[in-house]
Amino acid sequence: MDGSGALMVSSNYRILETDTSYISDNGAWWLRTIEKVYAQNGGANATVTGTRKQRLTGLGSNGMIQEEISSDMHGI
Numbered sequence: 730m731d732g733s734g735a736l737m738v739s740s741n742y743r744i745l746e747t748d749t750s751y752i753s754d755n756g757a758w759w760l761r762t763i764e765k766v767y768a769q770n771g772g773a774n775a776t777v778t779g780t781r782k783q784r785l786t787g788l789g790s791n792g793m794i795q796e797e798i799s800s801d802m803h804g805i
Contacts, residue, residue, distance in 0.1 A: 743768060746775060757787040778802045 744767040752761050759782045765775035784796035 751785075752782075754782070758785045759783060760785055776802065 746765040746767070748763045748765070750761050752759050762781045762783075763777060764779040764781075766778050767773070767775050779799065779801050781797065781799045788794060788796070
């Protein structure tokens with residue numbers, strides 16, 4: 730923490746970060762979530778630990794009611 734009590738990414742604390750955004754991909758809208766961790770003591774570089782896309786449009790055709798694509802830090 731700095732003098733104001735705010736966490737600094739270059740601290741010794743393990744900080745988790747989640748970025749969420751809307752993206753257009755192949756004519757459909759998706760909610761994309763990227764999860765990151767600052768795992769090294771004193772390090773300011775984040776490591777992506779997982780990515781998830783949830784389809785928001787184009788559902789209902791061909792019986793599709795939900796679509797989600799996930800991968801971990803190894804791409805699985």
